[in-house]
Amino acid sequence: MTRTKQDTIQILKKYSALVMLLVFIVLNSLFTPNFFQLGNLNNVITQICPTILCGMGMTLVISTGGIDISVGSVMALAGVMTAKYMSQIGIFPAIVLGVLASVALGCVVGFFVGVLRLQAMVITLGMMLGVRGIAQVLCNGRDIYFNTLGDAGAKLAAFGIYKIGGVIPVQIIPIVVAVAAVWILAEKMVLGRQIQAVGDNIRSSMLSGIHTAGVMMFVYGFSAFCAAFAGIFQSARVCVAAGSSLGQLAELDAIAAVVIGGTPMSGGKARVLGTVIGALIMQMITLTCVMNNIPDPYAQVFKALIIVFAVYIQREQAK
Amino acid sequence: MAEVLLEIKGLEKTFPGVRALKGVQLTVNKGEVHALMGENGAGKSTLIKVLTGIYQKNGGTIRFDGKEIDCKTPIEANEVGISTIYQELNLVLFQTVYENLFLGREPRTGFGAVDRKAMIEQTDKILKDFGIHIDVTKPLKAYSTAIQQMVAIARAVSINAKLVIMDEPTSSLDKKEVQVLFGIIRKLKSRGIAVIFISHKLDEIYEICDRMTVFKDGEYVGEYDIKDIDQFRLISLMVGKDTVALERKKTGYDFADASPLVEVKNIKQGMRLHGINAVIKQGEVVGLAGLLGSGRTELAQVLFGVNMPDEGEVFWMGSSAGIHSPSDAIKKGMGFCTEDRKVEGIVPNLSVKENMTIALLPKLQKFGFVKKKEQDEIVDKYIERLKIKTPSPEQAIRNLSGGNQQKVLLARWMCMNPKLMILDEPTRGIDVGAKAEIEVLIQELSKSGISVLMISSEIAELERNCDRIIVMRDGKVIGEVIDQDIHQDKIMELIAQGSESEGMV
Numbered sequence: 171m172t173r174t175k176q177d178t179i180q181i182l183k184k185y186s187a188l189v190m191l192l193v194f195i196v197l198n199s200l201f202t203p204n205f206f207q208l209g210n211l212n213n214v215i216t217q218i219c220p221t222i223l224c225g226m227g228m229t230l231v232i233s234t235g236g237i238d239i240s241v242g243s244v245m246a247l248a249g250v251m252t253a254k255y256m257s258q259i260g261i262f263p264a265i266v267l268g269v270l271a272s273v274a275l276g277c278v279v280g281f282f283v284g285v286l287r288l289q290a291m292v293i294t295l296g297m298m299l300g301v302r303g304i305a306q307v308l309c310n311g312r313d314i315y316f317n318t319l320g321d322a323g324a325k326l327a328a329f330g331i332y333k334i335g336g337v338i339p340v341q342i343i344p345i346v347v348a349v350a351a352v353w354i355l356a357e358k359m360v361l362g363r364q365i366q367a368v369g370d371n372i373r374s375s376m377l378s379g380i381h382t383a384g385v386m387m388f389v390y391g392f393s394a395f396c397a398a399f400a401g402i403f404q405s406a407r408v409c410v411a412a413g414s415s416l417g418q419l420a421e422l423d424a425i426a427a428v429v430i431g432g433t434p435m436s437g438g439k440a441r442v443l444g445t446v447i448g449a450l451i452m453q454m455i456t457l458t459c460v461m462n463n464i465p466d467p468y469a470q471v472f473k474a475l476i477i478v479f480a481v482y483i484q485r486e487q488a489k
Numbered sequence: 490m491a492e493v494l495l496e497i498k499g500l501e502k503t504f505p506g507v508r509a510l511k512g513v514q515l516t517v518n519k520g521e522v523h524a525l526m527g528e529n530g531a532g533k534s535t536l537i538k539v540l541t542g543i544y545q546k547n548g549g550t551i552r553f554d555g556k557e558i559d560c561k562t563p564i565e566a567n568e569v570g571i572s573t574i575y576q577e578l579n580l581v582l583f584q585t586v587y588e589n590l591f592l593g594r595e596p597r598t599g600f601g602a603v604d605r606k607a608m609i610e611q612t613d614k615i616l617k618d619f620g621i622h623i624d625v626t627k628p629l630k631a632y633s634t635a636i637q638q639m640v641a642i643a644r645a646v647s648i649n650a651k652l653v654i655m656d657e658p659t660s661s662l663d664k665k666e667v668q669v670l671f672g673i674i675r676k677l678k679s680r681g682i683a684v685i686f687i688s689h690k691l692d693e694i695y696e697i698c699d700r701m702t703v704f705k706d707g708e709y710v711g712e713y714d715i716k717d718i719d720q721f722r723l724i725s726l727m728v729g730k731d732t733v734a735l736e737r738k739k740t741g742y743d744f745a746d747a748s749p750l751v752e753v754k755n756i757k758q759g760m761r762l763h764g765i766n767a768v769i770k771q772g773e774v775v776g777l778a779g780l781l782g783s784g785r786t787e788l789a790q791v792l793f794g795v796n797m798p799d800e801g802e803v804f805w806m807g808s809s810a811g812i813h814s815p816s817d818a819i820k821k822g823m824g825f826c827t828e829d830r831k832v833e834g835i836v837p838n839l840s841v842k843e844n845m846t847i848a849l850l851p852k853l854q855k856f857g858f859v860k861k862k863e864q865d866e867i868v869d870k871y872i873e874r875l876k877i878k879t880p881s882p883e884q885a886i887r888n889l890s891g892g893n894q895q896k897v898l899l900a901r902w903m904c905m906n907p908k909l910m911i912l913d914e915p916t917r918g919i920d921v922g923a924k925a926e927i928e929v930l931i932q933e934l935s936k937s938g939i940s941v942l943m944i945s946s947e948i949a950e951l952e953r954n955c956d957r958i959i960v961m962r963d964g965k966v967i968g969e970v971i972d973q974d975i976h977q978d979k980i981m982e983l984i985a986q987g988s989e990s991e992g993m994v
Binding site: 359361366367370373375376377378380381438439 | 820825836843848857
């Protein structure tokens with residue numbers, strides 16, 4: 171079979187994010203001194219963790235045609251709840267509590283979106299404000315520093331600063347687990363097919379016997395689940411749970427990673443590994459700018475260009 | 490001889506791959522109510538859209554009020570004096586009645602501000618002329634659909650429309666409101682304004698219209714005075730005589746003693762279904778005949794749990810079915826090939842494989858994982874059995890032709906081993922070859938003991954395939970024909986008689 175021009179464009183579209191990432195790596199290896207140092211790579215892993223975790227949930231949400239802008243606030247809630255209660259009930263019960271509370275809120279969003287058919291953007295905007303408020307109330311408006319929490323605080327801090335074999339940051343574990351789990355879910359499992367079918371044509375899906383409301387509840391609940399762990403790992407890394415600032419703008423990083431990774435905003439397709447690449451590209455831009463002494467505002471402008479470019483290149487070809 | 494207002498000749502409109510209007514004509518006189526008749530796909534809407542500048546014509550001439558026109562936008566059409574009242578009203582519901590009436594052409598005061606006082610006064614006067622007495626300062630959404638429609642008409646007339654097009658204006662009105670609307674149409678007539686009226690309710694056509702033009706499959710069939718054509722004749726013009734002469738092959742009715750599979754009793758729903766009783770027996774192919782809007786699709790949707798009936802009950806193999814959603818219906822053993830493939834059938838970006846097995850997946854899993862091997866086997870089997878033309882099972886379904894998409898959707902339900910298949914217009918928009926294949930398939934289903942409920946606007950198609958045909962009109966069952974009695978003329982006669990029997994009840 172000969173390859174037509176359209177096929178070539180399709181292939182380019184499919185791998186555009188990967189190509190972009192490779193270009194960044196090559197450029198950096200040529201122009202940025204010390205780029206391949208171990209410390210540098212470790213930095214990437216620790217910093218990218220919340221974006222990837224939230225991005226995994228977000229990939230599924232966006233593939234149903236929805237959006238979840240409450241993940242940053244959910245991060246704060248889970249982080250603060252865990253920090254606040256762990257000295258009283260122990261570290262693992264506290265984590266379970268924080269995660270369960272987050273998942274419950276996610277399911278509430280799923281109920282509004284799936285059963286009542288309300289706009290995901292509006293519902294999660296409400297959640298974003300409300301949950302941020304709750305997080306701040308829970309910590310009484312003061313940041314909870316782990317070094318004031320004694321033994322429990324030290325244990326939780328290990329979730330952020332421990333290095334496997336003294337080398338690889340602990341964040342690699344949740345990253346790998348989350349990506350593998352969501353990839354298997356999206357590609358191999360019935361639920362994953364149903365999520366993407368709902369995003370592609372909700373009416374056909376309903377008429378094929380898919381419980382569309384149930385799918386929505388799962389997807390938003392799962393997004394909150396991922397965000398909760400992102401919040402706990404993030405607060406552990408900085409050894410402080412701050413209701414006001416933890417996870418701020420994390421939702422935007424996650425959405426950007428998903429979009430750059432090639433998951434269409436209109437839903438119907440989940441590109442799990444694309445999201446990972448998207449997150450890496452974003453991180454790469456920050457890193458490149460920092461290491462070359464380019465001020466951060468420039469990095470932001472550059473990220474904006476990349477996002478627009480990604481959406482442009484992945485748009486449906488004109489008929 | 491009445492004065493001609495609109496004269497369309499040899500109008501052509503093609504879409505990629507489809508010739509939607511094949512040189513049609515239409516003549517509308519001043520001050521007459523003219524009906525456009527024809528089933529779905531006849532070209533009525535396309536004609537209206539060309540006339541009002543939504544589509545551009547590919548050929549032919551349109552003369553309006555003595556001048557040749559070629560409107561590029563709806564605004565242009567408005568300016569020459571053609572106004573359309575759409576099914577979905579293009580009004581601003583949150584604004585007041587008077588604001589809506591003057592939308593886009595608000596009178597100004599000397600200071601350039603909007604002159605509300607003048608607007609209110611004029612609106613009041615315009616509506617009173619029509620016999621509508623409402624508070625014009627209230628938001629439009631405070632009033633019923635009927636009133637909103639009146640306002641839309643009043644708006645059209647107040648911008649000096651000479652021709653008002655009403656596309657299914659009565660579909661959401663009750664009987665009393667329809668009469669109010671007809672009163673207004675008569676007022677328009679008396680002012681010399683012409684009305685193009687589209688409705689699927691024949692009784693309404695006969696009540697309000699003076700003349701009609703009939704279309705079929707994008708072609709002009711003829712122009713008639715209402716008083717010269719009876720309902721039977723009209724129905725046969727709209728749905729009769731398939732161009733492909735295929736004879737009914739079936740003989741003998743074997744289902745007199747078969748046990749009923751599904752039974753509906755006194756199903757009522759909104760304004761669409763008014764007490765339906767029907768039975769489908771095991772292995773039987775039952776046709777639902779009737780014009781558009783007769784409630785055929787609505788009945789199928791109730792059976793499949795898409796909509797809940799307001800009253801009445803569905804029985805499945807003798808006991809109450811208790812179906813509340815499509816997934817309940819699927820569990821019972823139903824499959825539903827919907828009328829609108831694009832919106833209610835395919836999941837466009839998923840592959841042929843996934844589209845085919847989407848309903849089966851919950852049964853095709855182990856610990857939540859898709860059983861790939863079995864999935865592939867099933868998909869290969871049906872691609873071969875139904876002769877689905879696709880480069881590979883992984884191809885996105887939207888890249889297939891209509892006929893092949895339909896086959897995939899049929900396979901979606903066949904692989905579930907259903908007991909009842911509901912097929913709503915299974916051959917619409919697909920080529921003759923695929924059509925014949927699907928008809929053969931329907932017979933195979935029936936032979937293997939699967940009941941089929943077939944809905945079709947082509948009576949000839951029902952004649953060829955069904956063991957029994959239930960005839961519907963205006964949400965009621967008005968007759969039933971079995972075996973030897975199944976004949977196009979007989980069915981059309983029943984549909985035509987529907988209105989008289991309604992008068993007797």
